[in-house]
Amino acid sequence: MIYQESLDFLKDLAENNNREWFLANRERYDVAKDNVVDFTAQLLAKLQKIDPAIDESTDPKKRVMRIYRDIRFSKNKTPYKNNFGVSIPSMGSKPGTVEFYLQIQPGNSFIGGGYWMPEAPNLKTIRQEIDYNAGELRQIIDDKEFVKLFGDFKKQEQLKSVPREYGADNENIDLLKLKSFVGWHKITDKEITGSNAVQLVADACSKIYPLNVFLKNALA
Template sequence: MIHQESLEFLKDLAANNNREWFLDNKERYDRARENVIEFTGQLLTEMHKIDPGIDEALDPKKCVMRIYRDIRFSKNKTPYKNNFGISLPTTGLRPGGAEYYLQVQPDNSFIGGGYWTPDASHLKAIRQEIDYNAHDLKKIIDDKEFIRLFGDFRKQEQLKTVPQGYAADNENIDLLKLKSFVAWHKITDKDICKKDAAKQIADVCSHIYPLNVFLRNALA
């Protein structure tokens, strides 16, 4: 579970996002990070049960993202993120594909999965899979439990125009115009601090798993 102390650190960091404060509170950061790493290890074990593509022996330290922001090209010059990001890839640590992502942040924690902003070649392959096998995708995203947990899958950012190679009157044009293919579910502070939080999160991800299988098949 995530400790309340870890969430309190993130709250204070958000209110004091500067190097001096961070250095003065480095021990708090170290404790919070160790808590998140330990939780990630628990999560990997639970996630492997619902998605065999996740390596439960993966080093959890490598799944926890850096808290330091890259501010070189950003107008926001605050040096630190106000959350812990955890990447749970299904193909080792290689980026670019269907995976899961957990964000730990006070009042804004969530678990997500799918494929966010695929590159051009992957996007083309996913659209082709939708064109050929839209029924399989719609069976997943139109399931009542999927909608309850994640909302309307179609209401993600879409192209303003029809993608090249497809007709405007294609019966699946709303899916073909999607720029990302993700599902996410908000987690309350109370729930992420529960002893069985890792299992509960994995249970939510069991409903994302079929989506990731569809996306992986598209890229196979």
């Protein structure tokens, strides 16, 4: 489970997002991060049974993302994120592509997966796979358990116009216009701090896994 103290640290950090406060509370950060790393280790053990391509030697410390923000090109100059992010690439994918993603944040924790905002070459390849094999994707995203957890997959951000490679009358245009291919499910503070939190997250990942398989096969 994620300890309430870890959420309390993140809440206080959001209210005091500056270097002086962070250094004064560095010990709290270290304890909270260790908690997240331990949670990630437990989650990886379960995910390896869901996604066989996740290496048993995966270091949970390397799956927890840095809390330091890259402010070079951002108008927001606060130096720290107000959440812990855990990125677990699926089926040997590179980080930032097809993955499971866990965000831990007071009032805004969630588990997600798929591929968020693919770069142009990968987006083109995924669209080609959808054009050839949309039935398989629809079977995944229209599954009752998938919809129950992640809602309507097609209601993600879409292009305002039709992709130039396809016609407006394409029967799969609702999927071809998508900019991202992800499912995400919100987790309450009570759930993430509960004794069943790791299993809850793993169960959601098991429903995301077929989507990750479809996307990874498209990019193979």
